[in-house]
Amino acid sequence: MLSSILSKQSCAACKFCCSFRRQSLWETPLFPPEVVEKLSKPNEYGVVGEFRDGQIVLGGYKTADPEEEVPCSFLDPHKGCILKPEDKPFDCSIWPLRIMNKDGKLVIALTPTCPSVGAVPSQALVNLVKNGLGDKIFEYAKTHPYIIKEYREGFPIILMRTK
Ligand code: SF4
Incomplete structure (x- = not known):
């Protein structure tokens, strides 16, 4: 939706908004109920997400460093977001x-x-x-x-x- 000011290439190279420090966990994406239903079970992406009130739950921090980031479960480090447009949160x-x-x-x-x-x-x-x-x-x-x-x-x- 912002492609006129933000190129797909710069987003793909950056992925900043798909990784979260502990203090940014309030910002993890919110999914509609029907997508939560689909992604919280085995699905076509091969990744089962954990959700609370529609928001993806991330964890697995390995250090006490507040700057440590954990990627969204649906982020592929090489390809970017693996979700099809219809499953990607607004x-x-x-x-x-x-x-x-x-x-x-x-x-x-x-x-x-x-x-x-x-x-x-x-x-x-x-x-x-x-x-x-x-x-x-x-x-x-x-x-x-x-x-x-x-x-x-x-x-x-x-x-x-x-x-
Ligand atoms: S759902 Fe996709 S675009 Fe949204 S944070 Fe996760 S990997 Fe990034």
Whole structure:
């Protein structure tokens, strides 16, 4: 969904958003119930995931280093995400954008840690969100409210829902 500002090649080379430090576990992707049902049993990908309330559960940290990262169960170190588009969480397809609840208002904000997009939204990203992508995200959240996260300080707000 962000291919006009974020190339598939740079995502494939980076994979930053598919690996998680302990303090980032709140950010692991959320899957719809029907996909959880499929991926928590033996499936075509050969990887059985563990989920809690739709969110993938990761563990297996080997050190006490808070910077240690554990990859998403569906990340292949060479090929990237192994999931087909229909099974990939919406959450992943809009990253580094997030829909958040800020003081009772829905906002679309930028996760400031994406190495490619940067900490400050570019004009191209703002235009993309304001000219359609934002509405798409607000619409999706109406039927999938579990993707709405609590607002965090430091996430620049790009769009606030007004209706
Ligand atoms: S589901 Fe795919 S895109 Fe999302 S974090 Fe896991 S490997 Fe990355």
